[in-house]
Amino acid sequence: MSLTHAPAVRARAVLPGFRLTLGTTVLYLSIIVLIPIIALVLTGAGIGPGRLWDIITAPRTLASLRITILAAALATVINAVYGLLMAWVLVRYRFPGRRLLDALMDIPFALPTAVAGLSLTALYSANGWFGALLEPLGLQVVYTLGGIVLAMTFTSIPFVVRAVQPVLEEFDPALEDAAASLGSRGFTTFRRVIFPAIMPAWLGGVTTSFARSLGEFGAVVFIAGNLPFRTEVASLLAYIRIEEYDYEGAAAIALVLMLLALALLFVSNLIQLRAARYGAVTA
Amino acid sequence: MKLGAIKAAVAALVLAASPAFAQDRLLNVSYDISRELFEALNPVFAEHWKAQSGRDVTIEQSHAGSSRQARSILEGLPADVVTFNQETDVNMLAKGGMVAENWREAFPNGASPWYSAPAFLVREGNPKNIQTWSDLAREDVQVVFPNPRTSGNGRYTYLAAYAFGLRENNGDQAAAQDFVRRIMGNVPVFDTGGRAATQTFVERGIADVLVTFEAETRQIAAQYADRGLVSITPPVSLFAAFPVAVVEENAEKNGTTELATEYLTWLYSPEAQRVVAEGGNRTANEEVTAEFADQFPPVELLNVDEVFGGWDKVESEHFASGGILDQVFVNQ
Numbered sequence A: 001m002s003l004t005h006a007p008a009v010r011a012r013a014v015l016p017g018f019r020l021t022l023g024t025t026v027l028y029l030s031i032i033v034l035i036p037i038i039a040l041v042l043t044g045a046g047i048g049p050g051r052l053w054d055i056i057t058a059p060r061t062l063a064s065l066r067i068t069i070l071a072a073a074l075a076t077v078i079n080a081v082y083g084l085l086m087a088w089v090l091v092r093y094r095f096p097g098r099r100l101l102d103a104l105m106d107i108p109f110a111l112p113t114a115v116a117g118l119s120l121t122a123l124y125s126a127n128g129w130f131g132a133l134l135e136p137l138g139l140q141v142v143y144t145l146g147g148i149v150l151a152m153t154f155t156s157i158p159f160v161v162r163a164v165q166p167v168l169e170e171f172d173p174a175l176e177d178a179a180a181s182l183g184s185r186g187f188t189t190f191r192r193v194i195f196p197a198i199m200p201a202w203l204g205g206v207t208t209s210f211a212r213s214l215g216e217f218g219a220v221v222f223i224a225g226n227l228p229f230r231t232e233v234a235s236l237l238a239y240i241r242i243e244e245y246d247y248e249g250a251a252a253i254a255l256v257l258m259l260l261a262l263a264l265l266f267v268s269n270l271i272q273l274r275a276a277r278y279g280a281v282t283a
Numbered sequence B: 001m002k003l004g005a006i007k008a009a010v011a012a013l014v015l016a017a018s019p020a021f022a023q024d025r026l027l028n029v030s031y032d033i034s035r036e037l038f039e040a041l042n043p044v045f046a047e048h049w050k051a052q053s054g055r056d057v058t059i060e061q062s063h064a065g066s067s068r069q070a071r072s073i074l075e076g077l078p079a080d081v082v083t084f085n086q087e088t089d090v091n092m093l094a095k096g097g098m099v100a101e102n103w104r105e106a107f108p109n110g111a112s113p114w115y116s117a118p119a120f121l122v123r124e125g126n127p128k129n130i131q132t133w134s135d136l137a138r139e140d141v142q143v144v145f146p147n148p149r150t151s152g153n154g155r156y157t158y159l160a161a162y163a164f165g166l167r168e169n170n171g172d173q174a175a176a177q178d179f180v181r182r183i184m185g186n187v188p189v190f191d192t193g194g195r196a197a198t199q200t201f202v203e204r205g206i207a208d209v210l211v212t213f214e215a216e217t218r219q220i221a222a223q224y225a226d227r228g229l230v231s232i233t234p235p236v237s238l239f240a241a242f243p244v245a246v247v248e249e250n251a252e253k254n255g256t257t258e259l260a261t262e263y264l265t266w267l268y269s270p271e272a273q274r275v276v277a278e279g280g281n282r283t284a285n286e287e288v289t290a291e292f293a294d295q296f297p298p299v300e301l302l303n304v305d306e307v308f309g310g311w312d313k314v315e316s317e318h319f320a321s322g323g324i325l326d327q328v329f330v331n332q
Helices: A002-014 A018-046 A049-057 A059-092 A098-104 A113-124 A129-137 A145-170 A173-181 A186-215 A218-224 A234-243 A247-282 B002-017 B019-024 B032-053 B066-074 B087-095 B152-168 B173-185 B194-202 B214-223 B248-254 B257-266 B270-278 B286-291 B304-308 B311-319 B324-329
Strands: B025-030 B058-063 B081-083 B114-116 B118-122 B209-213 B230-232 B236-238 B244-246 B300-302
Touching: A018 A247, A049 A059, A049 A247, A059 A098, A059 A145, A059 A186, A059 A234, A059 A247, A113 A129, A113 A145, A113 A218, A145 A186, A145 A218, A173 A186, A186 A247, A218 A234, A234 A247, A234 B066, B025 B032, B025 B066, B025 B257, B032 B058, B032 B194, B032 B214, B032 B257, B032 B270, B066 B081, B066 B087, B081 B087, B081 B257, B087 B311, B114 B214, B114 B270, B118 B152, B118 B214, B118 B236, B152 B173, B152 B194, B152 B209, B152 B236, B152 B300, B152 B304, B152 B311, B173 B324, B194 B209, B194 B214, B209 B214, B214 B230, B244 B257, B248 B257, B270 B286, B300 B304, B304 B311, B311 B324
Parallel strands: B025 B058, B025 B081, B236 B300
Antiparallel strands: B081 B244, B118 B209, B118 B230
């Protein structure tokens, strides 16, 4: 008891009282995050369940949700693989330009997504650098599902990398040596020793990446083509409803996206919680 | 919406920080593609105002899709005047009590100092020989214009095609819808605004023809002179008004009512109308229209009121969710 109490006393000396700090933080969080979300839910609730159901199950809404979820899932699979590889390379090897590569990883967070969308469209369109090479092969990226996946991949890759990196850094190489001394090598060591240790963080990053992709707008609208039923994502449809002064329709679609993201974040937290509880056993 | 809020905050800060100059500062909230036009007009007006009142004036410009702009104003963007490309969006402000109900009578020509019409921009030499709306429905033609759902420009294109379809088919609604559906089916990408559609057509090299306002087709052709783009005004198109209005509630608050009214009145002066005509727009002033007559090919302009029975009817029949636009746009 006295052990756990000691840091609390020291903390009081640095920042003003616990109540004030907590109070300020909660107020801040409420204004920035909680109240907007409640407002969204209330607007959604104000529509009435029947109308809400009609909006959500309208063929166009369903099509846009299907496209969004499919593209986000594909982008997430790509990021799950390459994000893990990237983190591995950044942590395990020392090479010239590593710091630069590490810093580059944050660009998708820092860059306005619309700029990302424009750049990707310019590169992959039929007269762009990459597009010109792909076109003879009959591959069209922009204005197709592929373009949406590309944009989502770009904006959400840091989530996986940044989730795995710290865990990988803390991983004790001695465990690998131990595995080697017991006759395990190569991929088996990775599969049975390293991966279980980083898996919770990796899965957490993957689900956040998925959640982020679901709501991506700026990067996607430039590269998607925005054709109803084919390349129209849910966030664009919500935007279109607002342009029509149809706040109800927009709120209903936004509500679905938010619930999906919340569910994913819940899963992500659950995974990390389990990892914290059983972490010692797997490592 | 986010952008509107930011703009509102910035504009509010600017206004709050300089109360002494509030009377000589005007915020003109306009549509996406009028940026260059007002950049040309505003310095001329500043001279006019200086000569008339002896005071300097700063006119701030805000440009984006006009529906989004109207929404921003309803949400607090302190616009003194609006210069839009759609009556519907001014009507939204009137419904919100920001603009007088009878705003159309406040200035000549239904409060529209200039007008234009949807026209075509084609590639060098017009290889697909595109001359009129029916060419856009051909199977070998690809068309680019912004999403009618997010752009006033796109809505005008849709209405112009529809009006043409009605006329060609002696008022047969089903045939007109089928005609518009074929054109919509030829669109490979729907950008959210006029400028993005221009990018798609010019920079990405997508499609055979871009549909946008006549004034814009000329500006793009001039801007990309090395590409040899050709502006084509179809023989029949739709009258596109550019309605202006004083945002009375804000102007009173900002003490700019007099300045705002003078600014909009001045837009009708021969001096301003010449700038407008040089920008490729058709002008309300007959004298100036005559001066520039050889620059504007003759065009028969159909009218929304006559063809569709007014904007309110257009809204409820065509643009409401599940309306005719959705039927031809979505159920292709």
